Amino acid sequence: MMQLTAPVQAQAGSHSGARVESETRAWLRRRPAGVLPDALFAIAIAVFAQINLVFQLDNSTPYGPMPAVAASTLVATAVLALRRVTPLATAVIVAVAIAGPMLVTPLTVTLWGDMLPILVATYSVARHSERARAVIGVAAIVTAVVVVFLRNPESGTVGNLPFVGVPVAVCLVAGRVLRARARSQSDDRARAQQLEAEREEAIGAALAEERARIARELHDIVAHCVSVMVVQAGAAEDLLDRDPQQARAPLQSIQDTGRQAVGELRRMLGLLRGERARLALKPQPGTADLADLVDHMAEIGLPVELTVEGSARPLPPGVDLTVYRIVQEALTNALKHAAPTTAHVVLHYDDQSVRVSVRDTGPTGGSGGAGANRVGHGLIGMHERVGLYGGTLETAAAPGAGFTVTARLPLQAAQR
Template identity: 50%
Template structure:
């Protein structure tokens, strides 16, 4: 409740200032009415009017600090010129308004205006000792009063400077917190976009490979449906199994893109241990594959394993699509202590293969390899065939 009230008052500063000045108004009115048995004289009413002129502008001191200070300072100068110095309770209270206005200027504006307001108040304090209704009693007699008044002006001005500096510091902290929050939200959006792009590449790899296998199996089954029904049936079974595998992987990948949180656990991403299954699937599609492995992938990071798997998958997919019916593929996997070498080649059509212009697998492969600081080359080899070769550093990829 108190916190909510404080927040409301900070948002409605003029109302807060008016509430703070209300007790002062009642105090001045009570002082005037207490004179002469409750009947105010014209002089008392004049003092009350001067007090109103000095105090009421404080309601707008935060909105127009310089204007309010100027009005109050001129009213004080007019009071001094008329010889209406201290001696009346209303005026004694009202003269404090010039210090409040100076405090506001120091807190709400820059240092230059704050110093100017302090100089005006100091000048006004000096004039107070040379009023028309009082005599100068000498430095020895007036010294303590002048020092006290100067200290009062200095303390109020210092409090205003401190308040303004502290508020500016807090505002900078709040702005920094808001900026960091915006940057955090932007980073989250960037991370989400990067993750969706990664999923899109994964989806492309899954769909392209499995659809290529299914097309090859379907072509072979259609060719052998009359001459060799058992092999045609085997091809249809391979198509069915490949389709189920593709659907399963697609569900896993697309599940991440759902708006709601998935309830079931996701299967792990494929790694180097699944390359043998990929090779068997490719062989079943009709492309002979010869594999050579050097070293051991023990302790290899999951992301790096996925990259190796996708390189082999994309290369075999291209071989199935473009190498031709009599081609053979060879795979070399070299697992070293500091570097992994991957080479997938075929002896098919090579540069003579038609390009449908729809593939994005090689570009995605280069992005994957570049992410780990590796290199990859892909293109036709002299003679016939096509080769994909990649090197990936092991260090720093754990």
């Protein structure tokens, strides 16, 4: 009783031939209509084989009992319907159906009932089986051919063997070549799918990194602008009762800062929406904009002194933006947590790195004072920015007064 085995999914490192066979069977199981052409092919061969026997019976007396010849050709041709589902079993059944009765009595050999099933079975087992199973199937076919030549008087001498051996060899080679080609195409598709999956994964990682960067940008922008507006609103409230005319200046600063925040947010959201081509976006701020930042902080109540040491030179864009954001965040923290105070920014260049230090003179208040309050998302964001470029960040609260933020960014790591 012939048993159909379920396809087994190929695992990594398994034999590639077994994988192709599993894929073939899985395809046939998913598409049962794929067996229909083989079934129609087998029926056509079986019909022609029986018709050929009838004509042969009219013209000459066949060897062996006619029912045995008819049964042998019927089995050998009908089993070809399963040539792609179970190619090894098909080859063995064809060999047994043709050579088995020959061991008992010589039977007539026909083109449609014997030779054609042998060629089809040889090609099928070579094309749709792994190497070991193909060898077994072809060995069964060759054994059947030898038995036919030894037992059937019509086969003649051994000199007729090439007329059978050459077509069998051609079918065998054709089957193996087409199988190797299909296996190569399958491997190419697998590699293409793997490369596509790796590309999608890389794109996803890049998108996640970009979203994180934009989130840090939004935090810096919003935190700075909101802190400035809160301080200016408090100053305006103090001046409203004493000198309403002077209250206009902080209120105007609130408006300007609010417009700046809205513009920055619109620009960042435009990047998120992919609107870079439609928006006339100004470049990201950098060390060249520190003087404007210092002037702006002085206008809103935080006197800042900027000192540049070493030979100033263009920095990589990411490092340039990181330096600006660190200074902006440190000054915002000083304005928010240490006012009234002053601040000193030192930007130092050397051959290997750029170092920026921001120190304010405001009260720290010990572990529970303003210095402790500064440890929040701002400092965490600074650590992430500096770590992205292989730099270091140090923060320290001086006893009694003062808080210092120092970042060092190596230039070689940023240029990789």
